[in-house]
Amino acid sequence: MKMAPTTAPAPPWCSAPEALRLGRDEVHVWRATLDESPSRVDGFLHTLAADERTRAERFYFPRDRERFIVARGVLRAILGLYSNSAPEGVSFSDGSHGKPALAGESGGAAIRFNVSHSHGVALYAVTRVREVGIDVECIRSDLKVEQIAERFFSHHEITTLRALPTHLRESAFFRCWTRKEAYIKATGKGLSLPLDQFAVSLAPGEPAALLSTQGDPHEAQRWSLLELTPAPGYAAALAVEGHGWCLACWDWRTPTAPTNAG
Numbered sequence: 001m002k003m004a005p006t007t008a009p010a011p012p013w014c015s016a017p018e019a020l021r022l023g024r025d026e027v028h029v030w031r032a033t034l035d036e037s038p039s040r041v042d043g044f045l046h047t048l049a050a051d052e053r054t055r056a057e058r059f060y061f062p063r064d065r066e067r068f069i070v071a072r073g074v075l076r077a078i079l080g081l082y083s084n085s086a087p088e089g090v091s092f093s094d095g096s097h098g099k100p101a102l103a104g105e106s107g108g109a110a111i112r113f114n115v116s117h118s119h120g121v122a123l124y125a126v127t128r129v130r131e132v133g134i135d136v137e138c139i140r141s142d143l144k145v146e147q148i149a150e151r152f153f154s155h156h157e158i159t160t161l162r163a164l165p166t167h168l169r170e171s172a173f174f175r176c177w178t179r180k181e182a183y184i185k186a187t188g189k190g191l192s193l194p195l196d197q198f199a200v201s202l203a204p205g206e207p208a209a210l211l212s213t214q215g216d217p218h219e220a221q222r223w224s225l226l227e228l229t230p231a232p233g234y235a236a237a238l239a240v241e242g243h244g245w246c247l248a249c250w251d252w253r254t255p256t257a258p259t260n261a262g
Contacts, residue, residue, distance in 0.1 A: 020081055043073075179239070
């Protein structure tokens with residue numbers, strides 16, 4: 001099992017071992033592609049709960065609907081590995097700000113997870129005990145990144161972005177955005193936590209870090225941030241509560257379509 005401590009760069013993406021174990025000081029991140037064959041999409045659909053199927057039906061474009069189905073189906077399959085459950089048997093509950101959790105999970109060994117997907121690439125973070133957040137974004141050139149930063153970023157982040165050469169600002173923007181999103185998802189507060197109320201690192205070559213938070217000078221010390229590289233043209237970040245944990249990065253593989261349970 002290849003793992004890296006939080007002070008090291010993220011380890012390479014590998015195939016998961018047959019005997020999968022998640023220790024208290026481990027974080028597992030899974031990478032999956034959401035563009036699957038029609039038979040596999042149909043197989044995943046049959047593992048979803050009624051409310052998930054309803055959400056899938058609301059998508060206007062077939063590709064978006066199919067990617068949602070695969071994203072939820074893979075999530076169920078991954079969590080089933082850790083909870084010894086069939087994918088269709090996994091149950092969810094929502095926190096006060098909508099952060100999903102495994103129903104019935106509590107106490108010292110509770111499984112925590114978070115999900116993000118963008119343009120066909122999905123990342124899933126799984127831990128025990130520690131809160132976790134993850135974000136992935138396709139790096140787009142059609143966004144007015146400096147205007148968005150002026151509206152949402154902290155003063156420190158805006159100043160740092162302005163100081164960079166023009167050709168480096170786009171990638172720095174997405175580094176900043178994914179790190180901020182990963183952090184607010186980990187806290188479970190969502191957009192109730194204003195993006196300009198805390199600062200993260202974003203300069204090229206600078207390690208991912210939560211630099212400061214308003215209102216609580218000790219909050220930044222509680223969290224670890226790590227940059228991930230899921231695919232060319234994508235930016236991603238992982239936020240984990242505490243320090244001293246190790247990371248494993250797994251590639252999700254669906255050898256056959258899930259059994260039709262319907």
